[in-house]
Amino acid sequence: AQTVTQSQPEMSVQEAETVTLSCTYDTSESDYYLFWYKQPPSRQMILVIRQEAYKQQNATENRFSVNFQKAAKSFSLKISDSQLGDAAMYFCAYRSVSGTASKLTFGTGTRLQVTL
Amino acid sequence: DARVTQTPRHKVTEMGQEVTMRCQPILGHNTVFWYRQTMMQGLELLAYFRNRAPLDDSGMPKDRFSAEMPDATLATLKIQPSEPRDSAVYFCASGLGLSNQPQHFGDGTRLSIL
Numbered sequence A: 001a002q003t004v005t006q007s008q009p010e011m012s013v014q015e016a017e018t019v020t021l022s023c024t025y026d027t028s029e030s031d032y033y034l035f036w037y038k039q040p041p042s043r044q045m046i047l048v049i050r051q052e053a054y055k056q057q058n059a060t061e062n063r064f065s066v067n068f069q070k071a072a073k074s075f076s077l078k079i080s081d082s083q084l085g086d087a088a089m090y091f092c093a094y095r096s097v098s099g100t101a102s103k104l105t106f107g108t109g110t111r112l113q114v115t116l
Numbered sequence B: 001d002a003r004v005t006q007t008p009r010h011k012v013t014e015m016g017q018e019v020t021m022r023c024q025p026i027l028g029h030n031t032v033f034w035y036r037q038t039m040m041q042g043l044e045l046l047a048y049f050r051n052r053a054p055l056d057d058s059g060m061p062k063d064r065f066s067a068e069m070p071d072a073t074l075a076t077l078k079i080q081p082s083e084p085r086d087s088a089v090y091f092c093a094s095g096l097g098l099s100n101q102p103q104h105f106g107d108g109t110r111l112s113i114l
Helices: none
Strands: A003-005 A010-014 A019-021 A024-026 A032-039 A046-052 A064-069 A074-079 A088-096 A104-106 A110-115 B005-007 B010-013 B019-024 B031-038 B042-050 B053-056 B065-071 B074-079 B088-095 B109-113
Touching (some): A003 A088, A010 A019, A019 A110, A032 A074, A046 A064, A046 A074, B005 B088, B010 B019, B019 B088, B019 B109, B042 B065, B042 B074, B074 B088
Parallel strands (some): B010 B109
Antiparallel strands (some): A003 A024, A032 A046, A032 A088, A064 A074, A088 A104, A088 A110, B005 B019, B019 B074, B042 B053, B065 B074, B088 B109
């Protein structure tokens, strides 16, 4: 079974600065998908970014980018030019491509605080 | 924007009562997932459907939980009888059934069992 580990329960960043959230995972599969979801206090789960394991190029979405290290099974999220609206819980998630296993396996989350 | 709709948004009831949570997936999505979020366990999958057929409900306590999709526009999660340990936020998500496509989440139902 796959597992996802987020070792930072809480992180803090100043507005306009850059922060990196860590995520590692364990799998025996060679192909899979990785996601970062954001959950603000409103409780919504919002997709931030996704990465296909077969792609070497790191995904980027505006101020959000990932550092995907397949051999190390690491998938960190970098937020540049942090904004107050970035304050939320961030969840890393793994999704298999095989068979019917299309469920998401989530990490325990990192709470990001953004300070002035 | 198309959205997954969950009702009710909040539910408070006494233990022993039946609870039904509803989900309207995004039109055209053929997979539906039920997740439960608690402080202790985080986000865990309870059950999911593809083309209305249950594919995996191994995360769900079978004695009291049941999940159904009576039609393509409605998924239900029922707890009977409810217990205080069922208190959590229950999320429904829908998707296109392809692994590279993201799941879209509803706003969740916050359930409190007294």
